[in-house]
Amino acid sequence: MKIQTSVPTSKVARASQFMKAGVKVGGNYIKHYSKKLIDPSLSKDELHKDNAADIYEALSELKGSALKMAQMLSMDRGLLPVAYSDKFAMAQYSAPPLSGPLVVKTFITYFGKSPSQLFDKFTIEAVNAASIGQVHQAWKDGKKLAVKVQYPGVADAVSSDLRIAKPLAVRLLNLNERDIDRYMGEVESKLLEETDYELELKRSIEISEACAHIPDVVFPKYYPELSSKRILTMDWLDGMHLKEFMKTNPSQDVRNQIGQALWDFYDFQIHTLRQVHADPHPGNFLMRPDGSMGVIDFGCVKVIPDFYYDNYFRLVNPDTLEDPVLTEEIFNNLEFLTPEDSPKDRVFFSDLFKEMTLMLAEPFAVDTFDFGDDRYFNKVYAFAEGLANVQELKNSKVARGSQDGLYVNRTYYGLYAMLNELKARVVTTKPEWLRSTKVLV
Structure with missing residues (x-):
């Protein structure tokens, strides 16, 4: 799997990534309609597949709210052609992971210690990588743990990413810009909450304890002392x-x-x-x-x-x-x-x-x-x-x-x-x- 050594964090760098995706989508349309001149019966299947691959590649490098939008869209069968929903579904747990040095840097920033100093054993390679963060395995005091590490810069980029992504969403999905604006505040507030791992820790403990009586539903135990605003540690669930x-x-x-x-x-x-x-x-x-x-x-x-x-x-x-x-x-x-x-x-x-x-x-x-x-x-x-x-x-x-x-x-x-x-x-x-x-x- 491709390993990412950096995440674009400045507004200019992130806007450039969106623009690059837009240019590729435009090129794909030109290629499609050129072929259609020769073969009028040509379907849009190849166009959708090419667009989905190019957009996902751009969003997966940006991480954060951009990739989260793709994840949300992948759930909406009927809103997107199959090529998009299938490709965007990768955002749920198969995005390109961050490199080891970036992971260690995050631990140093929030704990003043490296993962190897906090845990008895820590796998520097991520086992799952999604939209907001990636998951590592760790062991401490004989317990196997899941450690979620947030991608750097995603919390600060939520608002600007949504503004930049809106024109692409309007064009790609043929949505009404007025409708998108109406719900943008709700989406933005939820995405900002998702980047706050201290809030997630609190809610995780409260809701899992409240739902503990439900048959056949299992929750991990959470560890506040091994968690921070950008790192969340819990029991590993098989x-x-x-x-x-x-x-x-x-x-x-x-x-x-x-x-x-x-x-x-x-x-x-x-x-x-x-x-x-x-x-x-x-x-x-x-x-x-x-x-x-x-x-x-x-x-x-x-x-x-x-x-x-x-x-x-x-x-x-x-x-x-x-x-x-x-x-x-x-x-x-x-x-x-x-x-x-x-x-x-x-x-x-x-x-x-x-x-x-x-x-x-x-x-x-x-x-x-x-x-x-x-x-x-x-x-x-x-x-x-x-x-x-x-x-x-x-x-x-x-x-x-x-x-x-x-x-x-x-x-x-x-x-x-x-x-x-x-x-x-x-x-x-x-x-x-x-x-x-x-x-x-």
Whole structure:
């Protein structure tokens, strides 16, 4: 694997990297359309593959928020062509690692000691490298540890990176610049939190202790004395990432068991703690043959405001959508509808969001849901793809949906996607007030 000896930290150096990616993307388009003149039937597959490789190469060298954006996009099947999502998925745990001297320098900066002085044994080569930091194995007092080391400069570059990346995102994803601006503050605040390992340490301990009773969910112990603002030390957890685990051909019972653990973990956080591990990509979960699952990385935690929670989850109860007055009130509260909407717009967007709500809430409408049913997911992806062509959304003068929905929806999207890949059948536990009062035949 390629080893990185430095990370661009100045605004000029990082902006140049984005520009370089933009130039390569432009060149790829020229090459594609030149070929298309000769062969009009040529698809965009090669173009997407070339663009994905060039953009990922640039972002992986920048690390931090730039690479985190790629990781987030890799989870959104339907938003990106497969070539992009497959390539960007590498950001979850297979980014190019930093060289040993940079790792040692980070320890000297925050502890005044090298890793070999702090631990009985420390592997200078990273075993995993993701968007914000990389993981090393270490041993102390007979315990095997995981030591996460943050890439230098990523915390200071979050805000400027997002500003620089916006034009590339608008062009690549054909997104509305107004919509991106609406949610930029929420994304920026979460990325800044993810670079604060002292905050992550606090949340990791609090949430793992609160969730310790959930069957088949395992958490590491954390070590404050071996952690700092840019270094985080915890017990080493054995297990496999989802794709690797599925290659072992686990039984349906084991997949159901892990799927149930995932559902119960998120159900408890959202409905009891009102704060949630909002980064449910496969790199943060370790699957085991016995049906248990290790959970790591509480860097991205969404605290759910009561007002948003009450309105969002009232929509999950199927009885709500049968009450047009209540539904309109909630759509206003969640900013699906706005005061600027004409009567025609209100009818159109109400119907659109009712359809979306019914579809995404299907797992809650039954006691047991088969997440291995690809028909459901194909329907959801087709709906999402269709939204991109809805002229009323394109022409709307306002962005729709509360900022708080960004990470809540992302959480459920990631959870559903993982359960689908597991092909798990799950008992969809939920608060009693989310159940319909009608008797289902």
